[in-house]
Amino acid sequence: MSSPRYWREIPQRYRMEAGKCKKCDKIFFPPRLICDSCKSREFEKINLQKEGKLLTYTIIRVAPSQYMDQAPYAMGVVELKDGVRILSQIADCDFDKLEIGMPVKIEFRKIYSEGEAGIICYGYKCVPV
Amino acid sequence: MRDVAIIGMGMNKWGEIWEKSLRDIFTEVALLAIEDAGVDHIDSMYVGCMSSGLFVGQEHLSSLLSDYLGMGPIPATRVESACSSGGLALRIGFIEIASGMSDLVLVGGVEKMTDVSVGGATFALSTAADQEYEVYHGITFPGLYALMARAHMHKYGTTRKQLAQVAVKNHYHGSMNPLAQYPQKITIENVLASVMIADPLRILDCSPITDGAAAVILAPLDLAKKISKKPLVKIIGSGHATDTIALHSRKDLTEIKSTERAAKIAYEMAGKSPEEINLAEVHDCFTIAEICVIEALGFVEKGNGGPATENGVTSLGGKIPVNTSGGLKSKGHPVGATGVAQTVEIVKQLRAEAGERQVKNAKVGLTQNMGGSGGSSVVHIMEVV
Amino acid sequence: MVGITGYGVYLPRHRIKVEEIAKVWGADAQAYKKGLLVEEKSVPAPDQDTITMSVEASFSAIKRAQIDPKRIGAVYVGSESHPYAVKPSGTTVGEAIGATPDVHCADFEFACKAGSEAMFVCLGLVESGLIEYGLAIGADTSQGAPGDALEYTAAAGAAAFIMGKDNIIAEAVDTYSYMTDTPDFWRREYQFYPRHASRFTGDPAYFKHIVAAGKGVLEKVKLKPKDFQFAVFHQPNGKFPLKVGKLLGFEKKQIETGLLCPKLGNTYSGSSPMGLTAILDEAKPDDLIFMVSYGSGAGSDAFVWRVTERINQVRDLAVKTQEMLKNNKSYVEYGTYAKYRGKIRKGE
Numbered sequence: 110m111s112s113p114r115y116w117r118e119i120p121q122r123y124r125m126e127a128g129k130c131k132k133c134d135k136i137f138f139p140p141r142l143i144c145d146s147c148k149s150r151e152f153e154k155i156n157l158q159k160e161g162k163l164l165t166y167t168i169i170r171v172a173p174s175q176y177m178d179q180a181p182y183a184m185g186v187v188e189l190k191d192g193v194r195i196l197s198q199i200a201d202c203d204f205d206k207l208e209i210g211m212p213v214k215i216e217f218r219k220i221y222s223e224g225e226a227g228i229i230c231y232g233y234k235c236v237p238v
Numbered sequence: 239m240r241d242v243a244i245i246g247m248g249m250n251k252w253g254e255i256w257e258k259s260l261r262d263i264f265t266e267v268a269l270l271a272i273e274d275a276g277v278d279h280i281d282s283m284y285v286g287c288m289s290s291g292l293f294v295g296q297e298h299l300s301s302l303l304s305d306y307l308g309m310g311p312i313p314a315t316r317v318e319s320a321c322s323s324g325g326l327a328l329r330i331g332f333i334e335i336a337s338g339m340s341d342l343v344l345v346g347g348v349e350k351m352t353d354v355s356v357g358g359a360t361f362a363l364s365t366a367a368d369q370e371y372e373v374y375h376g377i378t379f380p381g382l383y384a385l386m387a388r389a390h391m392h393k394y395g396t397t398r399k400q401l402a403q404v405a406v407k408n409h410y411h412g413s414m415n416p417l418a419q420y421p422q423k424i425t426i427e428n429v430l431a432s433v434m435i436a437d438p439l440r441i442l443d444c445s446p447i448t449d450g451a452a453a454v455i456l457a458p459l460d461l462a463k464k465i466s467k468k469p470l471v472k473i474i475g476s477g478h479a480t481d482t483i484a485l486h487s488r489k490d491l492t493e494i495k496s497t498e499r500a501a502k503i504a505y506e507m508a509g510k511s512p513e514e515i516n517l518a519e520v521h522d523c524f525t526i527a528e529i530c531v532i533e534a535l536g537f538v539e540k541g542n543g544g545p546a547t548e549n550g551v552t553s554l555g556g557k558i559p560v561n562t563s564g565g566l567k568s569k570g571h572p573v574g575a576t577g578v579a580q581t582v583e584i585v586k587q588l589r590a591e592a593g594e595r596q597v598k599n600a601k602v603g604l605t606q607n608m609g610g611s612g613g614s615s616v617v618h619i620m621e622v623v
Numbered sequence: 624m625v626g627i628t629g630y631g632v633y634l635p636r637h638r639i640k641v642e643e644i645a646k647v648w649g650a651d652a653q654a655y656k657k658g659l660l661v662e663e664k665s666v667p668a669p670d671q672d673t674i675t676m677s678v679e680a681s682f683s684a685i686k687r688a689q690i691d692p693k694r695i696g697a698v699y700v701g702s703e704s705h706p707y708a709v710k711p712s713g714t715t716v717g718e719a720i721g722a723t724p725d726v727h728c729a730d731f732e733f734a735c736k737a738g739s740e741a742m743f744v745c746l747g748l749v750e751s752g753l754i755e756y757g758l759a760i761g762a763d764t765s766q767g768a769p770g771d772a773l774e775y776t777a778a779a780g781a782a783a784f785i786m787g788k789d790n791i792i793a794e795a796v797d798t799y800s801y802m803t804d805t806p807d808f809w810r811r812e813y814q815f816y817p818r819h820a821s822r823f824t825g826d827p828a829y830f831k832h833i834v835a836a837g838k839g840v841l842e843k844v845k846l847k848p849k850d851f852q853f854a855v856f857h858q859p860n861g862k863f864p865l866k867v868g869k870l871l872g873f874e875k876k877q878i879e880t881g882l883l884c885p886k887l888g889n890t891y892s893g894s895s896p897m898g899l900t901a902i903l904d905e906a907k908p909d910d911l912i913f914m915v916s917y918g919s920g921a922g923s924d925a926f927v928w929r930v931t932e933r934i935n936q937v938r939d940l941a942v943k944t945q946e947m948l949k950n951n952k953s954y955v956e957y958g959t960y961a962k963y964r965g966k967i968r969k970g971e
Contacts, residue, residue, distance in 0.1 A: 114370075118370050118374075119718060121370075123715075123718050123719040124718075124719065124721055139370070139371065156721075164389065164491065165385045165386075165388045165389040165392070165491055166385065166388060167381050167384035167385050167387075167388060167436045167437050167438075167439075168434075168436065168437040169376060169377070169378060169381050169436050170433075170434050170435060170436060170437070171378070171380070171433075171435045171436070172376060172378070173357070173360060173361065173364070173373075173376065173378060174357050176376045178669040178962060178963070178965075179376070179668075179669050179670060182376060184375065184376060184377055184381055184385070185385070186385055186389075186485065186486045186491060194486040194487065195371070195486060196371065196372050196375055196377060196385075196484065196485065196486045197375050198375055198376055198670075200668065200670060201636050201668070201951070201953075203953075204437075209388070209389075209392050216675075216679060217675050217678040217679055217682075217719055218670040218671065218675050219669075219670045219671065219672055219674070219675055219706075220374060220375065220376070220670070221376075229672075229674075229706050229707070230374070231674065231675065231715060231719075232374065232375065234375075234670065
């Protein structure tokens with residue numbers, strides 16, 4: 110993960126900063142340049158709400174190398190209260206208690222580190238409520 | 239727009255081809271296709287390849303492969319759309335002939351995936367997903383399709399066994415294809431006992447890592463009738479559509495809208511309905527993918543993909559045989575080559591050259607090739623002339 | 624008047640029992656449990672570190688302080704397990720809570736008293752008027768060397784305090800700091816685990832500094848131990864706080880509420896700060912709280928806090944210490960613990 114690439118996404122990764130279309134209220138996460146609904150180019154900056162529900166999930170057992178220590182881990186598509194959907198890990202959960210529709214909330218966690226000497230990448234995960 | 243025919247095809251045995259490089263694997267099948275077409279020159283070429291840069295450190299395939307093909311300084315184009323690179327290359331080659339711009343176009347696809355480690359291959363494949371909002375969080379491709387599988391199972395009651403049946407069927411078909419990477423037959427028990435990759439998908443639900451290439455030669459129908467000695471296959475429909483790159487941005491996680499849209503365009507252009515398709519080659523990168531795709535193509539009702547597969551609707555001898563080549567599961571999935579290999583199978587079937595796995599009275603065939611988790615789809619419909 | 628306007632706590636859900644650790648090293652679990660007065664400790668998951676726990680504790684502190692994070696003028700994280708050797712934990716914390724960019728930031732370290740130092744400095748900056756609100760965090764995910772006595776107690780947790788002049792829930796009546804050069808426990812650069820001087824860490828180190836700082840602050844405020852409802856000390860194990868409390872003249876019942884170590888372990892820079900959050904979760908208006916931290920090397924910061932009326936209004940606005948300690952626990956065995964803590968040597 111390169112520094113510029115990581116740094117650019119910090120507002121989204123750390124604060125869930127999204128863009129709300131000024132004309133039709135559709136929310137984009139991450140923010141966009143153009144609203145695909147009404148084609149407006151004007152947005153206001155908002156932070157997403159941190160509660161949501163689980164739409165679907167899986168448990169990753171064969172993970173990419175940077176996530177090896179965390180495997181097996183659950184991942185899910187979560188619909189946040191604003192109606193925005195995200196993909197994230199579901200941390201601190203008992204796998205057999207995962208259920209479509211269950212409430213979850215966002216927590217700040219470490220996503221991975223670039224080995225022993227590279228940067229540490231943080232971001233959002235969901236935890237059961 | 240002129241009518242376009244496929245007049246030649248070439249493909250090699252797929253697998254871990256340690257001794258051959260990307261350029262050799264491609265050139266081999268391109269020459270086979272040229273020979274099969276009986277032509278002595280081509281006007282232009284298209285190469286579908288997802289990621290030669292990440293797999294073998296080579297870009298500029300246009301120059302490299304036209305050079306090694308030995309057919310002169312022809313225009314050559316590398317086409318990329320993740321796993322639908324091959325299908326998209328076919329579409330663009332078709333457009334070049336249909337527009338009158340060229341008379342003989344080579345469309346090939348190639349991927350050389352085994353020079354890197356499995357980790358390296360997994361990383362290269364992951365570039366088909368949203369790097370910052372999907373891959374960053376730890377998802378893998380089996381993971382993305384597993385999310386779809388669970389949603390499909392929850393919404394429609396699709397069962398684990400029905401998913402497994404897709405793999406069993408495709409391996410059964412592949413056992414009759416001498417070019418398939420894994421022509422071994424498997425059972426549902428084999429699938430259900432195999433290693434879990436991302437719940438509920440196991441390793442035998444997943445297509446493999448493969449080296450391979452495939453190529454076809456396109457020509458305007460009028461010219462084809464003059465020069466070709468083999469049965470002609472006409473491309474009667476071509477459709478292409480994209481969707482959001484991220485799975486979580488899609489309205490319904492159980493649907494592949496890009497395939498629905500691409501298919502609609504192709505059906506309209508061809509003047510055909512799903513019932514009139516005799517056989518299809520679809521993108522079974524994972525077992526759940528085939529189930530969602532046959533629903534998206536209108537072969538079965540929404541939610542009925544599982545039961546239909548279980549009941550043999552899509553098996554050889556069934557109402558609409560799907561993936562008689564063995565599909566990605568048994569034949570292999572050298573990413574950029576897949577869309578072209580699907581075309582090769584349809585041509586074989588429509589020419590009645592498919593041997594053991596021949597579909598009786600095959601007149602109209604369909605190929606569906608898709609990228610990533612459904613972010614792009616290309617559908618072609620072909621008819622024997 | 625200056626003091627705490629918001630506080631927050633965070634600790635991981637995983638625990639490992641003393642028996643699990645003792646089993647691996649062939650040690651006498653009961654002897655350790657009795658000797659240390661510790662039953663189990665918290666274990667951070669691979670995706671938790673000083674920064675992630677500090678962020679979550681800070682969110683809770685902001686909820687209780689009910690302020691716009693942009694008004695925070697300083698973000699200080701005290702820890703002996705900062706994820707980077709060079710790049711302050713505070714930058715990530717400040718960015719995550721939305722306090723950037725017009726904010727001062729620094730990381731603090733002084734073994735286990737890095738958190739209380741940050742608290743001391745914030746109080747001073749607020750009092751001087753240099754900043755409006757200061758965020759002081761004590762957090763750690765410290766390592767205990769495998770097989771060493773410290774492995775039974777080295778735990779993870781975070782406590783965050785927002786200091787200010789308005790809407791105070793606990794006034795900082797006074798402070799006293801006492802420091803000497805004492806090599807009782809240390810870690811050299813590039814070493815993975817700390818080392819300690821065994822029994823020397825007791826009287827000349829822990830007890831001497833806490834007693835001196837404690838006596839110092841008592842004299843300053845002219846109060847006696849019996850005037851306090853609560854006392855909290857640095858908790859390297861469950862026994863030392865009781866012993867040092869007794870030395871200073873406190874009774875067990877004053878110390879109990881803040882004594883988390885038996886079920887949590889030693890959260891190092893989070894140790895006495897989390898004891899304080901546990902107390903604030905239950906204290907009543909006008910209660911006096913006596914707090915003395917200890918950091919090896921060595922030094923102690925002593926504080927006298929007086930709880931205000933406002934505590935009742937904000938206490939329930941975020942998660943409480945015992946809630947995090949008791950709910951949703953998940954026990955791991957030693958293999959998983961070693962994997963989570965990076966104690967297993969892996970291939971390149």
